[in-house]
Amino acid sequence: MALIELILILGSIPLYAGEIDILLQKLVEKGILSPGEAQEIKIETQEQVKKEIAEGKFSNLSSWVQNTKLKGDFRLRYQHDHSKKLSTTTSPTDKDRGRIRLRLGLESKVNEKLLVGLGLATGLNDGSADASRSTNVSFSDSSSKKSLSLDYAFAQYSPFGWLTLIGGKFKNPLWEPGDLIWDTDINPEGGAFKLSKKLSSNTELFMNTGILVIDESSGYGADPTMYVIQPGFSHKFNDNVSLKGAFSYYGFSGVKGKQLDGTAGTNSKNSSNKLIYNYKNIAPALELGFKEPFKMLKLDIPYFALFAEYVKNIDSSVKDDNSGYMLGFKLGAEKIEKWANWQLRYNYARYGKDAFLDILPDSDRYGGKTGVKAHEIMLDWGLGKNTWLGIDYYYGEQLKGNFGQSQSKPASLIQVDWNMKF
Amino acid sequence: MKTLINICLTAIFAMGIILPCYAEKIVAEGSTTVLPIAQKAAEVYMKRNKDADISVRGGGSGVGIASLIDGTCDIATSSRAIKDSELDKAVSRGRNIKAHVIAMDGIAVIVHPSNKVKGLTKKQVKDIYTGKTSNWAQVGGDNQKIVIISRDTASGTFEAFGELALEKEKVRPDALMQASNQAVASVVSRTPAAIGYVGLGYLNPQVKALEIDGVMPSKETVLTNKYPIARPLFMYTHGVPQGLAKEFIDFIKSPEGQRLIEEEGFVALR
Numbered sequence: 001m002a003l004i005e006l007i008l009i010l011g012s013i014p015l016y017a018g019e020i021d022i023l024l025q026k027l028v029e030k031g032i033l034s035p036g037e038a039q040e041i042k043i044e045t046q047e048q049v050k051k052e053i054a055e056g057k058f059s060n061l062s063s064w065v066q067n068t069k070l071k072g073d074f075r076l077r078y079q080h081d082h083s084k085k086l087s088t089t090t091s092p093t094d095k096d097r098g099r100i101r102l103r104l105g106l107e108s109k110v111n112e113k114l115l116v117g118l119g120l121a122t123g124l125n126d127g128s129a130d131a132s133r134s135t136n137v138s139f140s141d142s143s144s145k146k147s148l149s150l151d152y153a154f155a156q157y158s159p160f161g162w163l164t165l166i167g168g169k170f171k172n173p174l175w176e177p178g179d180l181i182w183d184t185d186i187n188p189e190g191g192a193f194k195l196s197k198k199l200s201s202n203t204e205l206f207m208n209t210g211i212l213v214i215d216e217s218s219g220y221g222a223d224p225t226m227y228v229i230q231p232g233f234s235h236k237f238n239d240n241v242s243l244k245g246a247f248s249y250y251g252f253s254g255v256k257g258k259q260l261d262g263t264a265g266t267n268s269k270n271s272s273n274k275l276i277y278n279y280k281n282i283a284p285a286l287e288l289g290f291k292e293p294f295k296m297l298k299l300d301i302p303y304f305a306l307f308a309e310y311v312k313n314i315d316s317s318v319k320d321d322n323s324g325y326m327l328g329f330k331l332g333a334e335k336i337e338k339w340a341n342w343q344l345r346y347n348y349a350r351y352g353k354d355a356f357l358d359i360l361p362d363s364d365r366y367g368g369k370t371g372v373k374a375h376e377i378m379l380d381w382g383l384g385k386n387t388w389l390g391i392d393y394y395y396g397e398q399l400k401g402n403f404g405q406s407q408s409k410p411a412s413l414i415q416v417d418w419n420m421k422f
Numbered sequence: 423m424k425t426l427i428n429i430c431l432t433a434i435f436a437m438g439i440i441l442p443c444y445a446e447k448i449v450a451e452g453s454t455t456v457l458p459i460a461q462k463a464a465e466v467y468m469k470r471n472k473d474a475d476i477s478v479r480g481g482g483s484g485v486g487i488a489s490l491i492d493g494t495c496d497i498a499t500s501s502r503a504i505k506d507s508e509l510d511k512a513v514s515r516g517r518n519i520k521a522h523v524i525a526m527d528g529i530a531v532i533v534h535p536s537n538k539v540k541g542l543t544k545k546q547v548k549d550i551y552t553g554k555t556s557n558w559a560q561v562g563g564d565n566q567k568i569v570i571i572s573r574d575t576a577s578g579t580f581e582a583f584g585e586l587a588l589e590k591e592k593v594r595p596d597a598l599m600q601a602s603n604q605a606v607a608s609v610v611s612r613t614p615a616a617i618g619y620v621g622l623g624y625l626n627p628q629v630k631a632l633e634i635d636g637v638m639p640s641k642e643t644v645l646t647n648k649y650p651i652a653r654p655l656f657m658y659t660h661g662v663p664q665g666l667a668k669e670f671i672d673f674i675k676s677p678e679g680q681r682l683i684e685e686e687g688f689v690a691l692r
Contacts, residue, residue, distance in 0.1 A: 028646075035645035036691030040523045043654050047503060047521035054509040066514060112516065161494050198494070200479070239576050292575075298595045 020045060067109040073421035075101040077136065083411040098139040103151060114157050117170070119187075121151035132262050133183040133363035152187040164194045173208045174230050175246050177287040177307035178347050179362045180326035186360065188212040190225075202236040206246075214252075214359070215260055224254040240291040250281040255357070264358040264369040266403075268318075280315040281356050305330040307347075311355050321371060321402045324351020333382070341382035348375050353402040364413060366396035373397055383418075390417040447475030448666045452486015452499035455527060455578025456655050458686045460499050463674050466682060474666055484508075490658055491517050496667045498658040501527065501582060518661045524674050526689040528622040528644035528652040529583050532607065532629040534614045539563040541633030544650050547587050550617060553594035558615065570597040571609050571618035579603065583619050586651045603687055619651075623687030644689045655688065 024038040033041070077100070083093040105119040123135040124147060130136075137146040154168030166173060172182055173192040192210035199205060207230065214224040232246030256278045259269070268276050287307040294301050306329050313322040328347030336343060351361075353371030366372040374396030381389045392415040397408035450460050457480045464476040479495075486498035491512045504512075504519060512519045531547055533539060539562055542550075549555040550568055559565040572593050573580040584590055600606045603624040610618040611628035618629075622639055625631055631639050635650050643649035663671055673679045680690035 034692060035642060036526075039526065039645050039647070039654070040691050043503075043523045044521050047656075050504070050506065051509055051513075051519055051521075054506065054513045057510070057513075161492065300592075 064108070069107045070105070071422070072102070072104040073419065074103075075420075076418045077101070078416045080414045081411070082413070083409065099136040100139075100146075101135045101137070102148070103135060105152075110155075113159055114155065116155050118153040119151035120148050122146055123149050123151075123185075125149040129262050129264055129359075129363065129368060132187075132359070133185050133368055135185050162196055165191070166193065167191045173210055174228065174248065175206075175208065175232060175244070175285075176309065177244070177285055177305075178309055178326045178328050178349070179365075180309040180324060180349055180351065181281075181283060181311055181356055182360055183362045183368065185363070188226075204234050205231070206233070207231045208246075214255070214357075215258070217254065217258070222254050224258050224260060225252065227251040227253070240293075242289045243286065244289075245284070245286040248281070248283040248285070250279070250283065250356070252279045252357070255279055260357070260359050262359045264361075264367060266353050266358045266369040266371045268354050277313075277318045277354055278315040279313055279318075279354075279357055281311055281313055283309065283311040285309040301332060303330065303332065303334045311351065313355055318354050320354075321352030321399070322354050324349065324355035324370075326350075332380075336380050336382040336388045337385065338382050339384050341388075343378075343380045345378045346376065349373065350399070352399065364392070364415070365394055366398070366411060369398070371399050371402035373399060386422065387418070387420045390419060391415070392417070447477055448496040448670065449477045449479065449489075449494070450486075450497040450499055450657070450670075451479040451481055451489050451495040453483040453501040453578065453655070454480045454576070455501035455582060456499035456524075456657075457578070459525065459655070459674070459683055459688065460497075460657075462682050462686060463670070463679055466678075467670060467673050471669075474669075476666070476670060487658060490519070490660060491515060493517075493660070496659065497663075497671070498656075500656040500658060501578060501653065502585075503654070503656065504658060520659050520661060520663070522657045522659065522663075522671050522675070523654045523691065524657050524671070525655045525680075525683045525691060526644050526652055527578075527582055527655055528639055528641075528649060528689045529579060529586065529619050530622055530625055530631040530639040531587075531617065531619050531634060531651070532610050532625070532631055533617050534610060535628070535630045536614050537563060537630060539632065541636060543635055544587060547634065547651075548589065548591065551583075551588055551593050551597070552591045566615045569613050569616040570594060571606050571613075571616050572597040572599055573603070573606060573619070574599045574601050577601075579619070579621055582653060583651070586653060587619075621687030622689055623684055641689050645691070652689070 027033040081095040103121040107117040121135040154170035190212040196206040212226040230248040234244040289305040293304040326349040332343035333341040350373040483500035489495040490498035603620040606618040
């Protein structure tokens with residue numbers, strides 16, 4: 001036993017690996033160690049040395065660097081918008097744009113349980129519809145300098161493995177398989193907490209909640225605010241089939257009678273452009289995923305998922321155009337990680353003009369308006385590690401009955417992206 | 423608003439009550455290859471020690487190591503050594519990862535006893551399983567089409583064989599997939615042109631094990647690193663294990679634990 005300890009000590013000083021191998025071999029030959037014991041010592045020593053190298057590498061860095069992670073991404077985009085010729089217009093409307101998006105993020109640990117994060121991104125901060133829902137800037141204005149804004153800044157406290165509290169302006173804490181309700185660029189403001197409990201290796205329950213401030217108004221209690229609670233679950237039936245689902249409840253206060261910043265202008269409003277309804281939503285969502293689903297057909301496709309979302313404004317004051325849904329699928333690689341990884345995604349969304357607030361949905365789907373139906377199809381193609389090409393096509397129309405008009409005003413949008421993350 | 427706050431507080435309170443109930447047990451999570459060893463050992467250990475509560479989960483080596491780094495399991499089971507990137511992450515979070523080798527996983531390539539081929543190179547095995555070689559005559563055998571027998575994709579043996587022998591290339595799609603080591607050995611014993619692979623513990627006189635790169639699979643050649651289709655199996659802990667985690671790992675490394683390992687078809691260290 002003392003001999004084994006001696007070898008372990010030797011393993012922790014800079015001996016050549018070959019020297020330990022020779023020593024162990026001799027001890028096996030002399031019958032002092034069995035081959036299994038020698039193997040155990042050799043591998044555990046290798047692992048110990050690997051760990052000490054990692055610790056050494058780490059201890060050479062100053063403590064703030066050790067506790068800080070920097071990340072970001074850059075996107076170069078060509079975008080073409082097209083609106084069909086209508087009886088009220090003389091020609092179709094077409095618009096071509098070159099756009100960029102840059103995002104930089106930093107997360108730093110204050111201590112083992114407390115984290116602070118901040119992100120900067122290109123984009124506007126003027127309260128317009130684009131300000132919360134887009135991080136693109138267009139090539140324009142004689143090569144003008146572009147705005148860089150605070151995208152998020154938050155503190156995150158995790159007192160236990162199953163509880164995380166977040167405050168500030170942060171990444172959306174809610175799970176959504178598509179983007180029926182939330183544009184993925186929106187980083188809500190306020191407070192949230194996330195609970196999770198693993199019931200077994202296959203099943204996990206979670207609950208996300210938040211009190212999210214939409215706008216600030218003068219007067220006590222008048223701020224338009226969203227209250228949300230989202231219990232959900234994920235379950236793996238086996239190595240290849242999984243199901244994730246959640247049921248969200250959204251309550252709002254201080255919304256009726258307000259004109260919200262960032263509105264797409266499609267929720268019902270009065271002549272002063274103030275919202276005439278309250279909003280109170282339920283939103284169930286499900287995603288069913290399959291790994292290697294077409295193996296029986298000898299098709300090498302790693303992943304296929306079907307998803308569905310539904311939303312309904314259950315406030316009793318809203319009688320019409322108060323629900324919506326999205327159906328879609330994802331096919332291909334779960335993540336684009338290398339050359340020739342690909343992923344195809346499709347969704348169809350349809351939602352009435354008062355199904356939910358028009359400050360939230362994807363700004364690329366018919367300008368982020370409600371009262372629309374739209375198809376979206378996306379293809380991503382891996383170019384290498386951390387870089388991929390993406391093509392995204394939208395075709396949308398206004399729901400005619402929602403606005404008392406005879407024309408659906410169809411419009412399409414195509415985006416060709418070169419994405420890089422670092 | 424009040425209702426929502428009440429619901430949230432109730433949920434936190436409920437979690438706070440439920441979670442301490444689990445505090446006494448240990449969780450071993452990770453490799454599907456190590457899963458049968460951990461399950462069997464936990465079952466025997468808990469039968470003897472009624473107060474012990476050992477929860478064993480699969481999910482994959484990466485999942486187990488990630489859980490250990492996150493502090494959501496006590497023992498990460500793994501069929502591979504921890505990666506440098508995982509160690510960096512662990513160190514950055516102040517986790518002191520300690521490795522424990524519990525067994526070796528050696529995989530024998532088997533054929534029907536009437537097959538005149540005595541050995542293959544690792545590359546020939548790879549070419550046969552990926553479809554580049556399809557006739558025994560191409561590797562010194564009789565002129566007959568090779569019948570490929572493989573484990574099903576959910577098995578740890580399939581995963582290990584894919585990594586160690588096939589360098590992560592895919593098994594040809596017309597391979598006959600079997601649900602157990604015994605089933606592979608049984609089909610190979612009844613099919614003169616078949617080739618299959620099994621854990622060392624499943625070799626029997628009805629099948630013939632092939633030399634790989636000139637080395638016959640055996641406990642001795644696996645433990646001395648001479649046989650090429652072999653790998654160590656690990657349990658990782660945060661620091662030197664204490665309490666039940668220490669007792670459980672000690673049990674697995676004991677002669678009785680090592681006997682259980684051999685019963686599961688793996689190579690014991692002792």
